[in-house]
Amino acid sequence: MNKVILSILGHDRPGIVAAVSKVLFEQNCNIENVSQTTLQSEFAGIFIVSMPGSLSAQSLHQSLNAQMATLGLEVHVRSLKPPPATEFIPECESYIITTKGPDRKGLVAGISDVIARFQGNITNLQAVFKGGAEPGDNIMIYEVDLPSQTDQQALYRKLKSRAKELKLEIDIQHRNIFEAINRI
Amino acid sequence: MLTQREILSTLEMLKNENLDVRTVTLGINLLDCASHDPEILKSKIHGRISHFARNLVSVCDQIGQKYGIPVVNKRIAVSPIAVVGASMSSSQLVEVAHVLDGVAAEVDVDFIGGFTALVEKGIARGDRALIEAIPHALASTERVCASVNVASTKAGINMDAILLMGKAIKKAADLTAKTDGIACAKLCVFANIPQDIPFMAGAYLGIGEADAVINVGVSGPGVVKKAIDRALESDSELDLGQISELIKKTAYKVTRVGELIGQEVANHLNIQFGVVDLSLAPTPNVGDSVGEIFQSLGLLSIGVPGTTAALALINDAVKKGGAFASSRVGGLSGAFIPVSEDLNISEAARSGHIGLEKLEAITAVCSVGLDMIALPGDTTEDTLAAIIADEMAIGVINNKTTATRLIPVPGKNAGDNAYFGGLLGQSTIIPVNNGRNLNPFVRHGGLIPAPIQSLTN
Numbered sequence: 285m286n287k288v289i290l291s292i293l294g295h296d297r298p299g300i301v302a303a304v305s306k307v308l309f310e311q312n313c314n315i316e317n318v319s320q321t322t323l324q325s326e327f328a329g330i331f332i333v334s335m336p337g338s339l340s341a342q343s344l345h346q347s348l349n350a351q352m353a354t355l356g357l358e359v360h361v362r363s364l365k366p367p368p369a370t371e372f373i374p375e376c377e378s379y380i381i382t383t384k385g386p387d388r389k390g391l392v393a394g395i396s397d398v399i400a401r402f403q404g405n406i407t408n409l410q411a412v413f414k415g416g417a418e419p420g421d422n423i424m425i426y427e428v429d430l431p432s433q434t435d436q437q438a439l440y441r442k443l444k445s446r447a448k449e450l451k452l453e454i455d456i457q458h459r460n461i462f463e464a465i466n467r468i
Numbered sequence: 469m470l471t472q473r474e475i476l477s478t479l480e481m482l483k484n485e486n487l488d489v490r491t492v493t494l495g496i497n498l499l500d501c502a503s504h505d506p507e508i509l510k511s512k513i514h515g516r517i518s519h520f521a522r523n524l525v526s527v528c529d530q531i532g533q534k535y536g537i538p539v540v541n542k543r544i545a546v547s548p549i550a551v552v553g554a555s556m557s558s559s560q561l562v563e564v565a566h567v568l569d570g571v572a573a574e575v576d577v578d579f580i581g582g583f584t585a586l587v588e589k590g591i592a593r594g595d596r597a598l599i600e601a602i603p604h605a606l607a608s609t610e611r612v613c614a615s616v617n618v619a620s621t622k623a624g625i626n627m628d629a630i631l632l633m634g635k636a637i638k639k640a641a642d643l644t645a646k647t648d649g650i651a652c653a654k655l656c657v658f659a660n661i662p663q664d665i666p667f668m669a670g671a672y673l674g675i676g677e678a679d680a681v682i683n684v685g686v687s688g689p690g691v692v693k694k695a696i697d698r699a700l701e702s703d704s705e706l707d708l709g710q711i712s713e714l715i716k717k718t719a720y721k722v723t724r725v726g727e728l729i730g731q732e733v734a735n736h737l738n739i740q741f742g743v744v745d746l747s748l749a750p751t752p753n754v755g756d757s758v759g760e761i762f763q764s765l766g767l768l769s770i771g772v773p774g775t776t777a778a779l780a781l782i783n784d785a786v787k788k789g790g791a792f793a794s795s796r797v798g799g800l801s802g803a804f805i806p807v808s809e810d811l812n813i814s815e816a817a818r819s820g821h822i823g824l825e826k827l828e829a830i831t832a833v834c835s836v837g838l839d840m841i842a843l844p845g846d847t848t849e850d851t852l853a854a855i856i857a858d859e860m861a862i863g864v865i866n867n868k869t870t871a872t873r874l875i876p877v878p879g880k881n882a883g884d885n886a887y888f889g890g891l892l893g894q895s896t897i898i899p900v901n902n903g904r905n906l907n908p909f910v911r912h913g914g915l916i917p918a919p920i921q922s923l924t925n
Binding site: 425455461463 | 474534537721725
């Protein structure tokens with residue numbers, strides 16, 4: 285059993301998931317994981333699929349392309365290799381970093397640069413930009429896994445100073461407080 | 469994955485609605501510090517407190533930063549000093565108070581509670597010495613808080629102790645006349661005192677508690693008020709059942725924060741976690757007021773007819789939300805109505821919407837009692853004792869905690885302003901009916917018997 289990861293991108297409309305899954309079913313593939321989202325009017329979906337040994341990634345790509353092109357969607361397919369056994373994943377804690385401030389270019393680049401320098405892995409990023417100068421209308425929410433050994437004080441200082449340069453209010457909080465307050 | 473709404477509403481509570489952890493209070497058992505030698509006693513007390521409390525402030529600050537929620541106050545509560553120092557004289561107990569004050573400053577906590585006696589049924593030698601020591605102890609220290617439990621539903625009301633407390637309050641006020649009798653702001657008289665209150669001035673560590681325990685006091689009147697305002701804005705037809713449900717849910721959220729912080733502080737310090745006390749505890753800041761909640765509910769001001777029913781609704785909903793959020797809820801857990809500490813209640817007292825009688829009435833349904841009430845300086849010790857006796861009776865008969873924190877402000881009259889500063893706030897002095905006279909009723913002394921537990925009409 286081989287695995288592939290495929291992504292579908294294009295203008296959102298009813299029937300996209302139905303069309304993709306129909307092709308996969310016909311090709312005797314099994315969907316293991318799916319994540320999909322829509323941003324403004326655009327659809328993006330990622331599927332991890334296991335497929336029979338007789339099928340190649342290339343021929344699956346061709347079958348999907350034949351169907352998706354009619355819907356105006358782009359398809360990308362790639363064979364999935366298991367991660368190398370030597371890959372070291374440090375123990376992490378989850379934090380939520382929230383910024384508010386007037387919309388301008390370079391906000392995500394500025395903040396994510398600091399996160400990357402501290403080996404933080406952004407696991408989810410939501411940005412709500414309505415534009416304009418009202419801080420509450422322009423919010424970014426980063427969910428970040430930080431290695432437990434991270435120098436918290438240094439990270440806080442760096443994020444705060446970067447936020448100041450970008451004229452952003454910034455908050456950094458451990459994820460547990462959001463879980464505790466909102467979930468039973 | 470968290471939703472945007474979950475993240476943004478939490479941030480709103482923390483940043484704009486004054487949700488904070490009002491206090492992390494470290495309870496420290498001092499019972500085995502007892503000694504016949506005052507020097508040994510004082511040295512053991514000092515050693516024990518600094519041992520347990522030396523990292524309290526830094527750990528609280530670190531965890532507060534981790535979650536983005538301020539731990540506003542760090543405090544200590546100790547075993548009742550009347551028991552620990554039972555063999556000491558009154559002047560020796562004042563010295564013990566100085567040791568408590570000193571060690572509190574060393575470990576950088578703002579208050580230390582437990583200068584306490586439990587005398588609901590009778591007054592032992594050490595209790596009498598402690599009550600006698602209270603005025604000097606509070607007048608000559610900054611951080612020490614005292615409390616005396618004079619009544620309980622099981623034991624009745626100790627009128628001898630109440631009269632002693634009337635005298636102690638009067639003397640404490642006189643000793644701090646220059647600062648409007650501030651010593652009295654650090655002195656609570658209780659009926660049915662809980663063993664695990666984290667809030668001052670009533671915090672002490674009960675006899676039945678462990679060597680050390682972390683209790684947390686969470687507040688959030690601003691969060692409750694904003695939740696009511698928002699709900700009524702989107703649907704002005706909400707009925708009181710729905711509003712109660714809303715307060716309950718809000719109380720749940722606030723309590724969860726307290727439990728999270730408390731558990732983590734306790735783990736870091738390797739100390740047992742005790743309870744979360746979810747109380748709507750105001751500060752003299754706009755947006756952090758219990759009084760404002762009454763206005764959100766449609767009352768002109770706290771004190772007008774309808775206040776008792778509204779407070780009953782709020783207090784009950786807070787308790788229900790708290791009890792669901794954590795199985796470690798304790799302390800007082802309800803709504804506080806400290807007059808000088810709440811800008812809005814203080815204003816109601818100034819404008820005459822609320823007086824002593826209505827305040828007393830609403831203590832039947834709130835979580836504490838006559839709290840931070842400035843009275844005319846010529847109020848007699850008899851009258852103070854009589855006010856305390858009335859308040860204790862409400863607690864004893866209704867099987868609940870009640871307390872008084874009364875301040876007869878030396879040299880000032882009803883209508884004048886008393887200023888206590890900081891969290892203690894300021895207040896108009898409230899008139900007292902027949903306040904300047906003797907009161908032969910309280911001078912009878914003795915014990916008002918414990919109430920019958922049947923025929924409950």
